[in-house]
Amino acid sequence: MIPSVLPTYARAKLNFSRGEGSWLLTDDGGRYLDLGAGIAVNALGHANPDLIGALTAQANKLWHVSNLYEIPGQQKLADKLVNTSFADTVFFTNSGTESAELAIKMARKYHYDRGDEDRIEIITFSGCFHGRSTGAIAASGAEKMVKGFGPLMPGFVHLPFGDHDALTAAVSDKTAAILIEPVQGEGGIRTVPDQCLKGLRDLCDEHGILLIFDEVQCGMGRTGKLWAHEWAGVSPDILMSAKGIGGGFPLGAVLATEAAASGMTLGTHGSTYGGNPLAMAVGSKVMDIVADPAFLDAVNVKAGRLRQKLEGLVASHPDVFETVRGSGMMLGVKCTDKVSAADVVAAGYSAGVITVPAADNVVRLLPALNIKDDDIDEGITRLDEAAGAVKVTA
Numbered sequence: 001m002i003p004s005v006l007p008t009y010a011r012a013k014l015n016f017s018r019g020e021g022s023w024l025l026t027d028d029g030g031r032y033l034d035l036g037a038g039i040a041v042n043a044l045g046h047a048n049p050d051l052i053g054a055l056t057a058q059a060n061k062l063w064h065v066s067n068l069y070e071i072p073g074q075q076k077l078a079d080k081l082v083n084t085s086f087a088d089t090v091f092f093t094n095s096g097t098e099s100a101e102l103a104i105k106m107a108r109k110y111h112y113d114r115g116d117e118d119r120i121e122i123i124t125f126s127g128c129f130h131g132r133s134t135g136a137i138a139a140s141g142a143e144k145m146v147k148g149f150g151p152l153m154p155g156f157v158h159l160p161f162g163d164h165d166a167l168t169a170a171v172s173d174k175t176a177a178i179l180i181e182p183v184q185g186e187g188g189i190r191t192v193p194d195q196c197l198k199g200l201r202d203l204c205d206e207h208g209i210l211l212i213f214d215e216v217q218c219g220m221g222r223t224g225k226l227w228a229h230e231w232a233g234v235s236p237d238i239l240m241s242a243k244g245i246g247g248g249f250p251l252g253a254v255l256a257t258e259a260a261a262s263g264m265t266l267g268t269h270g271s272t273y274g275g276n277p278l279a280m281a282v283g284s285k286v287m288d289i290v291a292d293p294a295f296l297d298a299v300n301v302k303a304g305r306l307r308q309k310l311e312g313l314v315a316s317h318p319d320v321f322e323t324v325r326g327s328g329m330m331l332g333v334k335c336t337d338k339v340s341a342a343d344v345v346a347a348g349y350s351a352g353v354i355t356v357p358a359a360d361n362v363v364r365l366l367p368a369l370n371i372k373d374d375d376i377d378e379g380i381t382r383l384d385e386a387a388g389a390v391k392v393t394a
């Protein structure tokens with residue numbers, strides 16, 4: 001008999017009832033150090049007092065009004081996002097996949113309005129993840145996500161990750177946009193080198209193509225800058241955000257330049273819940289905290305501590321771990337072919353530490369950006385225990 005909750009997830013037998021900072025607690029007294037933060041969602045930890053304050057203050061006033069009316073919180077948060085980024089304008093969504101949908105629509109409409117109706121192709125890269133809506137799975141093209149769901153939205157061109165020649169060959173007068181995660185999350189914490197992001201920007205400029213960065217996972221302070229692309233010194237035309245931007249409250253956003261957004265005129269897009277007052281209250285508070293340069297400095301210091309300790313952990317378990325990769329608080333530990341990342345994550349549960357598996361046999365660490373130093377140290381101790389306990393094949 002089918003479970004009453006549609007069984008699309010293989011859930012771990014863990015049942016958390018409270019969160020406090022970087023800790024998750026169970027009713028039977030279990031304490032788990034959370035180095036996953038809901039897959040980079042709880043950017044400021046669990047039960048953050050500032051976010052609770054912002055949410056409850058708004059909850060006592062007004063939950064929802066339609067986008068038929070003014071929502072001052074949208075103006076406030078959009079101004080903050082625009083003032084601190086490449087963007088001129090923002091649309092608020094509720095999730096990453098909704099941000100992908102708008103990014104795709106925006107890119108096509110831009111070219112359509114210029115009379116380039118044939119420019120509909122969007123180039124994506126193997127290992128990418130942009131969400132689970134029909135458009136976002138078509139963008140990925142990965143067999144495990146698309147099989148059985150056809151016909152898929154046409155127009156996506158899937159290229160191998162990091163293959164420059166394939167990219168140059170694929171670009172044509174039909175290319176509307178290139179869509180890429182500056183650091184792949186689900187794909188196994190694979191960083192696109194700064195040089196390549198620059199190269200993509202040049203290629204797009206040369207051919208009149210829009211560049212879309214999916215920063216749903218790597219954005220919002222995760223890599224130690226507000227947006228991951230800032231490290232490379234290049235900006236996109238369109239940026240997708242979600243996950244950490246709401247600090248645990250459902251919120252997403254699409255940021256764009258005035259030119260890229262020019263086709264999205266009255267009536268071309270909408271959302272019932274997008275930009276609702278509760279999400280705006282929490283999102284504004286998250287932005288106030290994360291966009292503060294002193295906060296980002298602290299993230300980088302903490303990230304350095306975590307990275308250094310992880311390198312030590314990897315060195316002391318050569319049968320289990322190969323290398324550390326990623327940047328800031330978005331780190332991946334590549335496992336050897338003698339263990340599976342899923343087994344390491346499960347051993348972590350037994351040792352009281354939460355991590356997240358990713359493709360390419362990688363264990364992901366995406367802790368709260370404000371994780372305490374003591375918690376970093378405790379996390380490494382627990383990961384050390386997990387690595388000692390994991391099943392290693394000969």
Ligand SMILES: *Cc1c(COP(=O)(O)O)cnc(C)c1O
Binds near residue numbers: 095132214243
């Ligand atoms: C999680 C994720 C998405 C999808 O976000 P949802 O909120 O689950 O729809 C899109 N892109 C990236 C890079 C992600 O990590």
